[in-house]
Amino acid sequence: MKKLKKIGPSTVFSYVFLTVLAIVCVFPLLWLLVSAFKSSNEMLANPTAFLPKDWTWENFKTVLFTLKFTVNIKNSVIVALWTTVIATFISCLAAYGIIRFFPKLGNIMTRILITTYMFPSIMLVIPYAVVMKTLGLTNTRVGLVLVYMSFSVPYAVWMLVGFFKTVPIGIEEAARIDGANRLMVFTKIVLPLVRPGIVSTAIYVFINAWNEFLYALLLVSSSDKTTLSVAVKTLEGADILNWGSMMAASAIVVLPSIFFFCLIQNKLAGGLADGAVK
């Protein structure tokens, strides 16, 4: 590519396009953050102004300490992390199993998995609640993690199948001859090879679990177990709205995910593509 013109019109276009795109992508976040530092009074009296006249931490204090969002943050972290760990583990096994042992059935299996994706969650939630009740898991974080498997596992398997296709079978067969059993081959040789893929899948699962709302609302009712999304919604449905708190609360929901992204974004780019292309 170096042989091409140094700054061609296509490069200029690329920069312009990406700059515009980046501004559109970032603006809502900026707006949210800046608003969270305004007092409610300022925000409502002067809704079109961008920067606050007086910066205040008050909203964050209220949300974190008076409204006890720290508890909700903890719950969200617990639920999202466990979902990520378990779903990724199960999906790694399944994806490898499908590629390695079910070369013919594999395609059909992954496609059946994706049908779980085709059911509107508003119809799934009641049956899930009945299942949770039967298992005695209503109102527990364990139950929530279990239900989150329903949308995490299909997607994760789907993505991971792509990555596992890239694992060269040769290495694996060599290991088998040396006497390692299948599970050891899997953990010691295959998993390290697809680590970037696993990381990017895990991120995806994490974000979805972190942001999930409907199941969290209906399957967990104890205030000390509710997740962040539900807590924000509760704030929005209050008799007396406080817009400052609302903004701060929303910022608190968004920021951890973005932080996560920044941390892992280089690995994320390895993504789905590497595998599925082959």
Added chain:
Amino acid sequence: MKAKKVLALLLSLVMVLTLAACGGTAQETAAPAADAGTTADAPEAKELSGEITFWHCFTQGARMEAIEAAAASFMEANPGVTINIETMSWGDFNTKWNAGLTTGDLPDISVAQNTGEVAEMINTGVLADISGVIDSIGRDRFSENALGDMTTDGVTYGIPYYSHAQVMWYREDLLEEAGLEVPTTWDEFYDAAVALTKDGVYGAGFSCSPNDLLCTRYLNYYVRSAGGSLLNDDLTANLTSDIALEGIEFWVNVYKNCSPAETINYTVNDHATLYYQGTTAFDFNSGFMISGVASNREDLLEYISCAPLPLYKEGDSYYSAEATHIPLVMWENSEHKDVCEAFIEYLYQDDNYLYFLSAVPVGMLPSITGISDQEAYLSNETVQQFSEEAAVIEKAVAEGRAIGFEHGPSVQAGLLTSQGVVEEMFQDILINGTDIPTAAQAAEDQLNEIFETMVG
């Protein structure tokens, strides 16, 4: 049908298991709590024990604190008792108990959004008799209307916790600037609202989100002001009476001439925000408006005031279109009704009750007598500042009932507000330009069909 049987089997198995698990706890007869109300301390003589769950929607900080403080001190006085407090927003509350009917995840005690929702709960047979608590607090301390609205076949299922009513809010400064008097009839209101619609201020908002009840509420004001009703005596819907059609036209004009276009899809909270921020000059709401303005635009607080709802024609007599009593209810599936009763009664003890009401002063008016004349109640700053407004709202509470309850409590009245049919009708008229009689007829038919499916 097999699946149903399996399901039933599974469910009953679960129920047996839960029962067995809870069987060990001592089940004492309901405490004759007559003495519980008289002392400030919780009774120590009776051994209450058990775990109860309390769902409430007092999401705002101060109210939540009041409830939590009451629960904590109650648990301290009764070491065998555990109270789980669960907070949710009003909209989610309805979704949750509806889902709970299928899943069995229901509370022991909860709030209800209004007496209409209690009627719905009674219809599904999930509530327990709460008369015992009412009698020991003193039946005559409650409003007869309020208790009557939650009574079926002589059994009362809900106990009013606090009350408020709909009045007209206005901005004194804006009216004064324009040289206008506080309107007393709908015509005056309309003229004033049109006159005030300028320079970024709108006369009044008219909001129509089908996920809320604002259109029903506003139409009900108008219809009630002329002595009409949105329900017939046989509890079918009535949106096509002359007065109803006139009311629809009135609000359509308000929307077109003095409301921001955006409100077509606004919910209660979006709508109220407009008044908080000073975008609208008039609004119809309860005393909650004061706390709303106070927490968002404190600088406007000195300019807001309220008056009774406008009359239909000058010289008509006073009416109150809508009073709301927020009730507490006890659920039939509760295994510790004695604990529930004792705790509810505890909430009404002077100290606890005054502390709770002070979280939204004037917004939450006491539902029992013997509170509003106490020194502790009257010394609140907001109560003093808004004493005139409080008097206006108190009168409206005393004379008003829930929407559609002029024919007695009914599920139909609840469905009238919860299904968003009237709101969709207004959207249809305003967006698609459907003519009023056609749209009203269609909405009326739709409501009657819903009534038939749900009640029949």
Added chain:
Amino acid sequence: MKQPDRLSGRTYRTRRIDVTRWIFVAPAMAVVICLLIYPLCSTVLYSFTNKTMIKDTFKIVGLKNYIDILKDESFYKAFGNTLKWTVGSVLGQVLVGFTGAICLNQVKNAWAKSTFRILCIIPWAFPAIATAMVWKWILNGIYGFLPTMLVDLGITEQMLQFFSDKNLVMPTLMGINIWFGAPLIMVNVYAALQTIPQDQYEAAQIDGASKFQSFRHITVPHIRTVVGLLIVLRTVWVFNNFDIIYMITGGGPAGASTTMPIFIYDTGWTGRLVGKASAASIMLLIFLVILTVLYFKVINHWEKEDR
């Protein structure tokens, strides 16, 4: 566990492999079966009954729910809206995401590259509730930042009514959804572009192929499978998406943004008609299955071509 492998004969070993291979897929299969079969069966069952949310008892009513739905005008409207919503959002996401990825590939400066990548992925971190709140403020028709700015700049004469104009509300929602979903496409397409061997481009250049030709004959065939799979996932996701629309407009005004999931919610939760809502979900499911089968036909075809 190692010894039996060595000592045992061939038959034993084959059997053991049969077991282990199932161990690998069993957990995922169990999840899918436990969490899908029961809801699916109960929904199918309820779709033939007159079950409501508030009553325990119900009876079989045959195909009545399905017939009711097919007679219901608002169903067709909701279905049409869903198609618009899905096609518009997915096309937009792919277009923006694809262009973004190609542009990102052109950017050579490493610092600029990673900055763009981080900034452009931000929308993905927004949960629906935050998305709804932010955009409702920015696009508010009374005091919103964007409409006010457009008026101030003299581009529009009046404040644009993004959420209350029935012709504008769907495009607005799609725009928000494109904002939300394009980053995922961009990141994945960009990753796919990375896997194309550079020598193919160089060879094409030597052969005198134009930029467009090498794009058409090298880039497109290489990444179309990835893009295809992504489109399947996005289509299904967008089709079923409930919370973005619900939290922004609730389906209004006058049903202008009511999609199938909103329709099902209104029927089943607000209207409490579980039977009818179940029937609508089954119809939605059938439609999606057909749609994905068609998608897979195309993708299979591509995969064969690639080999």
